[in-house]
Amino acid sequence: MDVLDLARWQFGITTVVHFFFVPFTISMTFLVAIMQSVWMRTKSERWLRLTKFFGKLLLINLAVGVVTGLVQEFQFGMNWSDFSRFVGDVFGAPLAMEALLAFYLESVFVGVWIFGWGRIPPKIHLATIWITACGTLLSAYFILAANSFMQHPVGYEINEAAGRAELTDIWAVLTNKVLLVTFPHTIFAAFMVGGGVIAAVAMWHLVKGARDPEIAEPGQPSDAGAFRTALRIGAVTVLIGGIGVAVSGDFQGKVMTEVQPMKMAAAEALYETQQPAPFSLFTIGTLDGSEAIYSIEVPRLLSFLATGSFDGEVEGINDLQAQYEEEFGPGDYSPNIPVTYWTFRMMITMGGLAALIALWQLWATRRGRVPTSRWALRAAAVLPVLPLAGNSLGWIFTEMGRQPWLVFGLMPTASGVSPSTTARTVFISLAAFTILYAGLTWLWVHLLVKHARPGLPDVAPPGEEGGAPPGAGREAEDEDADKPLSFAY
Amino acid sequence: MELSTLWFLLIAVLWIGYLALEGFDFGVGILTRRFARDDTERRVLINTIGPVWDGNEVWVITAVGATFAAFPEWYATAWSAYYLPLVLILLALIGRGLAFEYRAKGDTETWRNRWDLVIFVGSVVPAFVWGVLLAAFVQGLPLDAGHDFVGDLGDIVTPYTLLGGVVTLSLSLLHGAHYIALKTVGDIRIRARRLAARLAVPVAVVVAGFLLWTVLRDDTPSWPAAVAALVAVAAIAAGATVNARDREGWAFVATFAAVAATAATLFAALYPDVLPSTLDAANDLTTANASSSDYTLTVMTWVAVPFVPAVLAYQSWVYWMFRKRIGVQHIP
Numbered sequence: 001m002d003v004l005d006l007a008r009w010q011f012g013i014t015t016v017v018h019f020f021f022v023p024f025t026i027s028m029t030f031l032v033a034i035m036q037s038v039w040m041r042t043k044s045e046r047w048l049r050l051t052k053f054f055g056k057l058l059l060i061n062l063a064v065g066v067v068t069g070l071v072q073e074f075q076f077g078m079n080w081s082d083f084s085r086f087v088g089d090v091f092g093a094p095l096a097m098e099a100l101l102a103f104y105l106e107s108v109f110v111g112v113w114i115f116g117w118g119r120i121p122p123k124i125h126l127a128t129i130w131i132t133a134c135g136t137l138l139s140a141y142f143i144l145a146a147n148s149f150m151q152h153p154v155g156y157e158i159n160e161a162a163g164r165a166e167l168t169d170i171w172a173v174l175t176n177k178v179l180l181v182t183f184p185h186t187i188f189a190a191f192m193v194g195g196g197v198i199a200a201v202a203m204w205h206l207v208k209g210a211r212d213p214e215i216a217e218p219g220q221p222s223d224a225g226a227f228r229t230a231l232r233i234g235a236v237t238v239l240i241g242g243i244g245v246a247v248s249g250d251f252q253g254k255v256m257t258e259v260q261p262m263k264m265a266a267a268e269a270l271y272e273t274q275q276p277a278p279f280s281l282f283t284i285g286t287l288d289g290s291e292a293i294y295s296i297e298v299p300r301l302l303s304f305l306a307t308g309s310f311d312g313e314v315e316g317i318n319d320l321q322a323q324y325e326e327e328f329g330p331g332d333y334s335p336n337i338p339v340t341y342w343t344f345r346m347m348i349t350m351g352g353l354a355a356l357i358a359l360w361q362l363w364a365t366r367r368g369r370v371p372t373s374r375w376a377l378r379a380a381a382v383l384p385v386l387p388l389a390g391n392s393l394g395w396i397f398t399e400m401g402r403q404p405w406l407v408f409g410l411m412p413t414a415s416g417v418s419p420s421t422t423a424r425t426v427f428i429s430l431a432a433f434t435i436l437y438a439g440l441t442w443l444w445v446h447l448l449v450k451h452a453r454p455g456l457p458d459v460a461p462p463g464e465e466g467g468a469p470p471g472a473g474r475e476a477e478d479e480d481a482d483k484p485l486s487f488a489y
Numbered sequence: 490m491e492l493s494t495l496w497f498l499l500i501a502v503l504w505i506g507y508l509a510l511e512g513f514d515f516g517v518g519i520l521t522r523r524f525a526r527d528d529t530e531r532r533v534l535i536n537t538i539g540p541v542w543d544g545n546e547v548w549v550i551t552a553v554g555a556t557f558a559a560f561p562e563w564y565a566t567a568w569s570a571y572y573l574p575l576v577l578i579l580l581a582l583i584g585r586g587l588a589f590e591y592r593a594k595g596d597t598e599t600w601r602n603r604w605d606l607v608i609f610v611g612s613v614v615p616a617f618v619w620g621v622l623l624a625a626f627v628q629g630l631p632l633d634a635g636h637d638f639v640g641d642l643g644d645i646v647t648p649y650t651l652l653g654g655v656v657t658l659s660l661s662l663l664h665g666a667h668y669i670a671l672k673t674v675g676d677i678r679i680r681a682r683r684l685a686a687r688l689a690v691p692v693a694v695v696v697a698g699f700l701l702w703t704v705l706r707d708d709t710p711s712w713p714a715a716v717a718a719l720v721a722v723a724a725i726a727a728g729a730t731v732n733a734r735d736r737e738g739w740a741f742v743a744t745f746a747a748v749a750a751t752a753a754t755l756f757a758a759l760y761p762d763v764l765p766s767t768l769d770a771a772n773d774l775t776t777a778n779a780s781s782s783d784y785t786l787t788v789m790t791w792v793a794v795p796f797v798p799a800v801l802a803y804q805s806w807v808y809w810m811f812r813k814r815i816g817v818q819h820i821p
Contacts, residue, residue: 063590066543067583073553074575077568081637084568088561089781096558097792099551104800108544112807115540120810159782164561166782418569420638429576436580440587447594484821489535489593 004417006426007079010433012399014071016392017437021065021444023391026140026187027194028058029133031237036126046226049456054198054230056457059114060447064440066107071433073099079426083406083416090156090167091146094174098142105135118486140190141183148179150407151398152259158410165410178259181252188244189394192354192387195237199361201452202231203380210370223456224370231365235358238387242355249348250305257306257314260408262324262333263401264306265317266340275313277302281345287337289317328409335403343397350390357383492790493780496559497763499793500552501756504623507548508657509664509748511615513741514538514545516665518585518612521605524669524684529817530677531605535589536820537672540811542589544804546582549619558789562636562779563763570630570638571622574645578615585611616661617654621646624653627703627758629765632772636779644767649702653755656699659692660751664744667728671737674816682732685740689729696751697722703758714757721750 001009032055039047073095076084084091112120113128149156155172156165167173205227257264270277271289279301285292303312317334324333357379364371406413517538525531557564568575584607592604628649631640638644666688669681700718704710728743763779766772780786 059590060594063587067586070550070582071579073550073557074568074579076557077553077564078572078575079569081565081569084557084561084565088557088564089785092554092558092561092564092781093785093789096551096554096789099547099554100792100796100800103547103550104544104804107547108800108804108807111540111543112810115811167785167788170788418565419635420569421572425572428573432576432580436583440583443587443591447591451594482818485536485815485819486821488532488820489539489589 001423001427003421003423003426004414006423006430007417007421008413010079010426010430011075012396013430013437014068014075014433016395017441018065018068018072019391019395020388020441021061021068022140023186023190023193023388024061024197025058025065026133026136026190027192027237027241028054028061028197029129029136030191031194031198031233032058033126033129033133034233036129040122040126045459046229048459050226050230052459053456054201056451057197057201057448060451061444062110064444068437068440078429079418079421080406080416081418081420083411086164086411086416087149087407088164090149090153090165090173093167093170094142094145094149098139098146102135102139102142106132106139109135115485115487137187140186141179144183144186145174145176145179148176148182149173151182151402152176152178153407153410165407177255178252181248181255185245185248185252185394188241188248189351189387189391190241192238192241192245192351193384193391195234195241195358196354196384196387197234197448199231199234199238199358200380200383202227202234203361203365203383204377204452205455206231206365206370207372207376207380210372226456228365231361235361238354238358238383239362241387242351242358245351253305254308260402261315262317262320263335263340263398264302265315265320266335266337266401267344267397268302268314269317269337269341270302270314271317273313273316273319275303276300276311277306277314279305283341287341331404331412333404335401340397340401343393343400347390347393347397350386350393354383354386354390357386491776492783492786493559493776494761495790496555496780496786497756497760497776499797500555500559501753503548503552503555504756505749505752507545507552508619508660508752509745510545510548511542512657512661512748513664513668513744514542515612515616515661516663517669518608518665519616519662520665520669520681520684522609524680525677528601529820532820533673533677533815533817534669535592535608536815537669539589541807543586544807546586555789555793559781559786560763560774560776560779561781563774566630566632566636566638566774566779567622567626567764570640571625571645573642574618574622578618581611581614581618585615612661613658617658620654620657621650623657623752623755624650624699624703626764627706627755629762629767629773631768632764632766632774633768634772636766636772636774639768649706652695652699652702656696656751659688659695660744660748663688663692663725663728664741664748667732667737667741667744670732671741672814674814675818677816678737678814682735682737685732686729689725689732693722693725693729696725696747700751700754703754707758711757711760714754717750717753717757721747721754724750 032051035047035051035054038044039051109128109131113125113132116125116128153165154176155167155169157168158164159166206224209224209227253264268277268279269283269287269289276299278297278299281296281298283292284294300310302314304310306312306314317337321333325331360379364376402408404412404414406416517534521531521534525534553564588604588607588611592601592608595601622645625645628647630638631644633639663685666681666685670678670685673681700721704715704718724743724747728740728747731743732740761776762773763776764774766774781789
């Protein structure tokens with residue numbers, strides 16, 4: 001493998017793994033903030049226990065999300081220095097804004113939230129988790145602005161003398177039409193992850209408790225009630241997220257057909273331009289344009305996805321290839337078709353299955369019912385994995401579907417790689433990061449499961465540490481300077 | 490003032506902020522090893538930086554992001570040249586960040602001991618390697634006419650840059666000792682003061698030697714660099730004096746100033762280059778030829794003007810919020 005392949009694998013591996021943690025953080029921060037807000041309003045202990053329980057899972061995830069994010073910022077320069085030179089004038093701006101506007105907010109205020117239990121006034125403490133949540137959204141917006149520029153460059157002009165793209169309109173970059181459809185799609189998809197985790201953990205506890213009342217109810221009669229509430233929150237979040245993902249994805253498909261028709265043609269392995277075009281659910285064959293061995297097709301569906309009309313014309317790979325050769329010169333302008341074809345379908349399948357399981361959960365637990373079959377536990381176990389996989393597949397589709405371009409229409413991927421690095425250097429770092437990230441992922445799963453298993457934490461009776469009612473806080477602590485911290489590493 | 494000069498200054502400020510803030514939490518991380526006598530003491534140390542270390546680390550993310558936005562050539566050339574040292578830093582920072590959060594999340598002593606080792610190594614490595622890399626900016630690298638790095642690791646790791654690493658490492662240690670003395674009560678506080686007293690002279694010597702070398706590298710030494718170097722050494726001396734009088738707050742302020750002045754010396758010596766070429770002065774990367782367009786710099790200036798002070802304000806508020814000292818009796 002040469003530097004280019006190694007650098008691409010490194011970006012792929014580190015980014016996909018990083019993006020296990022990102023949607024979890026975005027959604028779970030909001031969901032925990034909501035739980036804490038309900039507690040503040042109702043003063044009901046159940047909500048405090050849910051806040052602390054899911055808050056702990058959030059922190060386990062947040063830590064690994066934060067540290068893996070560092071690699072992202074550094075590797076543009078390390079592996080892709082010619083890309084950084086070419087687009088830095090445009091691309092660097094949203095990254096720097098992300099750091100200055102979003103990362104400080106998240107990192108500073110989450111620290112206050114972690115250590116602030118019982119140490120700062122409860123209203124300010126609640127504000128810190130909301131500020132953190134807003135920080136994660138801002139962060140997503142800026143990073144997607146940078147990515148959307150690579151998908152559909154806007155607000156720039158090429159400075160021939162300097163040999164680079166230069167920013168001419170920051171608003172165009174921050175209101176890129178690709179960004180405006182990608183942001184909601186990404187955020188709704190993120191909420192499917194957090195909702196899925198909450199619904200799954202709650203379901204597992206409910207079912208376990210019903211199957212074996214002795215182990216799951218250590219003198220905590222309210223656990224089942226609290227988990228039932230959590231399950232509803234989680235499942236409804238997955239459903240709302242699922243609907244949002246589908247609707248925003250539909251908009252996105254139309255924008256993508258407009259700005260990167262090749263990506264949509266590749267998503268269907270559609271070689272010849274068709275009107276109307278069908279959408280295949282499943283194909284056995286090589287996907288190289290030859291006759292498929294077996295295929296299930298829904299007539300006219302691709303026309304609708306791509307153009308909004310069941311009669312719309314969808315351009316095929318061959319026609320687009322001819323157009324691009326005319327525009328950019330000889331070369332292969334189609335992405336890896338099997339990868340785009342299958343990731344696109346699998347993405348939709350994963351999201352759809354997650355929504356179905358959430359729907360079934362709501363049905364199965366209606367009016368006080370608790371399912372006790374082994375299948376209910378299995379469904380709980382796969383529920384968080386499905387939206388996570390959907391997120392990853394969606395990104396693999398988006399990024400692989402843009403190939404051979406790094407910045408669509410401006411810079412081929414092969415031109416962006418660092419000229420000064422050697423394959424050996426990249427290999428060393430690829431190996432190191434792959435091993436480390438495999439370990440991190442294992443550790444993440446291990447700790448999440450370990451801390452999700454025991455059930456809701458006890459909270460101290462009102463007036464003491466974590467359970468301090470709103471209004472107590474600093475004054476109470478001043479009376480006893482040697483009282484242990486309510487939270488400590 | 491040229492916008493590119495303004496952004497050079499801002500990036501210098503961001504690095505200064507990073508080294509002065511994360512510097513002490515590196516120092517605390519290093520001191521968890523030998524200085525802390527048992528697990529409870531170790532937890533006291535970790536909890537002094539618990540609420541703030543993550544916010545401190547954002548300074549480097551912002552410094553690098555600002556470099557990417559304002560000086561893409563500088564970011565591209567330096568970061569591809571510094572490849573393996575940066576991998577080391579990343580591995581260390583990843584491990585360290587996780588260790589703070591995860592060490593209490595397991596049950597066994599082995600689990601805790603392993604994470605403690607990660608905290609130690611994860612603090613030593615970046616405290617040292619960042620110094621090497623910042624010194625390498627001043628020293629310069631073999632860059633060709635396309636501003637690409639054509640050397641190897643031996644061009645980055647030299648006696649001068651290694652001494653730079655020793656400087657950031659030893660300053661972090663002293664700064665960390667002052668921070669511990671400021672943030673703890675009881676026996677740890679007294680021992681931290683004593684440790685700082687013992688460290689002051691060797692640290693001052695190393696810093697003075699390195700900064701003298703830095704200033705004299707230039708045929709025409711830069712006056713701002715010379716002044717900053719004097720301030721750095723004077724600040725360490727002042728820190729030792731107030732530390733001996735048990736004024737921990739002022740001692741911390743003194744090493745804060747020492748770290749800041751040391752970094753300022755490097756950036757003052759660097760200016761107007763951002764990364765000189767050791768092959769040919771024509772290949773130097775400068776604030777002029779490495780910078781972004783005026784439009785980008787203008788946009789970024791409009792972003793920085795309100796938000797840098799805002800960040801300073803709320804981050805200071807957090808330090809104020811968690812101003813209480815802690816000791817072994819506070820560990821639950």
